[in-house]
Amino acid sequence: MNISYTKQGDYLLPNLILKEKVQFNIGKYGLLRLQYIKKEKLELYFDLLVNDTLNEYLHDIDITVMENVENLIKELAEKDNINEKLKQNNQMLWVSKMNNIKNIVEEIFLKEYIYV
Numbered sequence: 001m002n003i004s005y006t007k008q009g010d011y012l013l014p015n016l017i018l019k020e021k022v023q024f025n026i027g028k029y030g031l032l033r034l035q036y037i038k039k040e041k042l043e044l045y046f047d048l049l050v051n052d053t054l055n056e057y058l059h060d061i062d063i064t065v066m067e068n069v070e071n072l073i074k075e076l077a078e079k080d081n082i083n084e085k086l087k088q089n090n091q092m093l094w095v096s097k098m099n100n101i102k103n104i105v106e107e108i109f110l111k112e113y114i115y116v
Contacts (some may be wrong), residue, residue: 029065029113030059033062034054073102073105076104080097082094082097082098
């Protein structure tokens with residue numbers, strides 16, 4: 001790999017050009033993973049940064065966790081018979097049960113995908 005340089009004063013600076021890539025918006029789970037790898041997995045963070053794959057990596061984690069969380073919430077809600085009828089009859093109970101399921105499911109996937 002040949003790298004060309006440009007002289008700026010007393011310094012030679014490499015002529016680096018980044019590839020045109022789609023930049024994804026990163027959601028909650030991607031940002032949590034970013035914070036974790038910056039603190040606990042510095043080698044992985046720098047590797048992803050140097051190879052220009054950090055954004056894609058975080059986006060993939062974000063999408064994967066979000067889809068898994070949504071699917072498991074739906075599955076557990078159906079299993080516990082938490083449905084629209086309960087929502088209409090007792091909204092506070094429905095909200096309480098759904099929040100409980102969401103907290104449990106998020107904890108599972110945070111341990112499985114984010115904090116590893």
